[in-house]
Amino acid sequence: MGFKVAVVGATGNVGREMLDILAERQFPIAEIIALASSRSLGTEVSFGDKTLKCKALDNYDFSGTDICLMSAGGAVSKEWSPKIARQGCVVIDNSSAWRYDQDVPLIVPEVNADAIAGFAKKNIIANPNCSTAQLVVALKPLHDKAKITRVVVSTYQSVSGAGKEAMDALFAETRAIFVSDAVESKKFPKRIAFNVIPEIDVFMEDGYTKEEWKMMAETKKILDPKIKLSATCVRVPVFIGHSEAVNIEFENPISADEARDILREAPGCLVIDKREPGGYITPHEAAGEDATYISRIREDPTVDNGLVLWVVADNLRKGAALNAVQIAEVLINRKLISPKQKAA
Ligand SMILES: NC(=O)c1ccc[n+]([C@@H]2O[C@H](COP(=O)([O-])OP(=O)(O)OC[C@H]3O[C@@H](n4cnc5c(N)ncnc54)[C@H](OP(=O)(O)O)[C@@H]3O)[C@@H](O)[C@H]2O)c1
Numbered sequence: 001m002g003f004k005v006a007v008v009g010a011t012g013n014v015g016r017e018m019l020d021i022l023a024e025r026q027f028p029i030a031e032i033i034a035l036a037s038s039r040s041l042g043t044e045v046s047f048g049d050k051t052l053k054c055k056a057l058d059n060y061d062f063s064g065t066d067i068c069l070m071s072a073g074g075a076v077s078k079e080w081s082p083k084i085a086r087q088g089c090v091v092i093d094n095s096s097a098w099r100y101d102q103d104v105p106l107i108v109p110e111v112n113a114d115a116i117a118g119f120a121k122k123n124i125i126a127n128p129n130c131s132t133a134q135l136v137v138a139l140k141p142l143h144d145k146a147k148i149t150r151v152v153v154s155t156y157q158s159v160s161g162a163g164k165e166a167m168d169a170l171f172a173e174t175r176a177i178f179v180s181d182a183v184e185s186k187k188f189p190k191r192i193a194f195n196v197i198p199e200i201d202v203f204m205e206d207g208y209t210k211e212e213w214k215m216m217a218e219t220k221k222i223l224d225p226k227i228k229l230s231a232t233c234v235r236v237p238v239f240i241g242h243s244e245a246v247n248i249e250f251e252n253p254i255s256a257d258e259a260r261d262i263l264r265e266a267p268g269c270l271v272i273d274k275r276e277p278g279g280y281i282t283p284h285e286a287a288g289e290d291a292t293y294i295s296r297i298r299e300d301p302t303v304d305n306g307l308v309l310w311v312v313a314d315n316l317r318k319g320a321a322l323n324a325v326q327i328a329e330v331l332i333n334r335k336l337i338s339p340k341q342k343a344a
Pocket of ligand 1: 012036039040072073130
């Protein structure tokens with residue numbers, strides 16, 4: 001049994017990763033279609049050992065397609081996801097356009113796969129923000145054990161989280177500094193090379209940025225509306241891999257040793273936590289990997305029941321493409337969809 005799958009945004013950072021992950025995981029595919037804007041008509045992208053030529057989203061008929069992995073930004077998704085969904089194709093969307101819609105499940109399969117049940121209301125399922133995805137994978141097993149009441153998180157987010165142009169900007173700025181050219185910051189509000197920027201997405205009225213607000217709203221929707229969360233989101237000059245320093249307060253006691261044992265068994269988590277020089281994970285090591293890595297697990301002596309963690313994952317994989325493919329796998333494994341075109 002194979003499905004007809006379309007990837008929208010196939011020339012982008014996330015779209016290319018989606019094609020790689022579908023091929024790597026031997027997703028049951030009858031036919032795969034790469035879509036992007038009309039600018040990319042005919043552009044070649046890889047799918048396993050095959051090459052696909054991109055088609056334009058504008059001219060594509062979704063009526064025979066089963067699953068659309070959508071990764072072309074919020075504006076494109078707002079316009080196109082409902083149209084695609086109405087043609088009977090399930091949309092798994094990577095943008096923030098549908099995440100806060102009460103008729104759209106927001107899913108991280110290791111955390112709240114059961115919430116997928118209501119997807120048919122709009123035929124759209126949302127993928128969380130990259131920083132939220134890795135955070136909730138680490139929080140869920142600890143919440144089950146000792147009930148989280150409050151989280152304070154500081155992020156160290158790579159430039160690939162802002163798209164392919166942002167990766168080019170870090171490269172161009174770094175090169176300009178080495179050859180003593182003028183540094184032009186075209187993509188970020190300040191220079192990103194050899195710098196860090198505490199501004200991701202727009203500012204909101206209360207002084208938080210939208211990225212920080214997303215972490216709060218999405219953690220509540222995915223994990224538990226009672227959890228209070230305050231985030232500071234920072235862009236750092238790393239190409240791939242988001243890191244997070246996370247302070248967690250619990251209703252009930254939990255020791256660092258207990259947390260380490262729980263996280264070692266938890267789905268999607270990989271604990272690398274040796275209390276010695278280099279005994280932790282950095283984004284460079286997490287790039288290209290599927291796991292959410294957890295290091296530096298320790299008790300927080302400044303609160304009653306508190307832990308501190310260092311959480312790292314590949315933002316293009318667990319933060320985006322991998323999570324979207326895992327959602328599609330949940331749909332198939334739970335028999336929530338079947339291929340429109342039966343095999344001959
Ligand atoms: N990067 C991450 O870590 C991450 C994590 C979670 C969610 N996301 C979300 O995923 C989405 C894509 O991110 P990205 O990093 O892959 O961005 P990107 O590298 O800038 O790629 C954008 C993709 O969207 C396509 N596109 C743009 N306008 C289009 C249109 N009018 N019609 C059809 N296709 C269009 C582009 O095609 P052309 O090449 O033809 O322009 C390209 O394939 C965004 O919504 C982002 O917020 C990203």
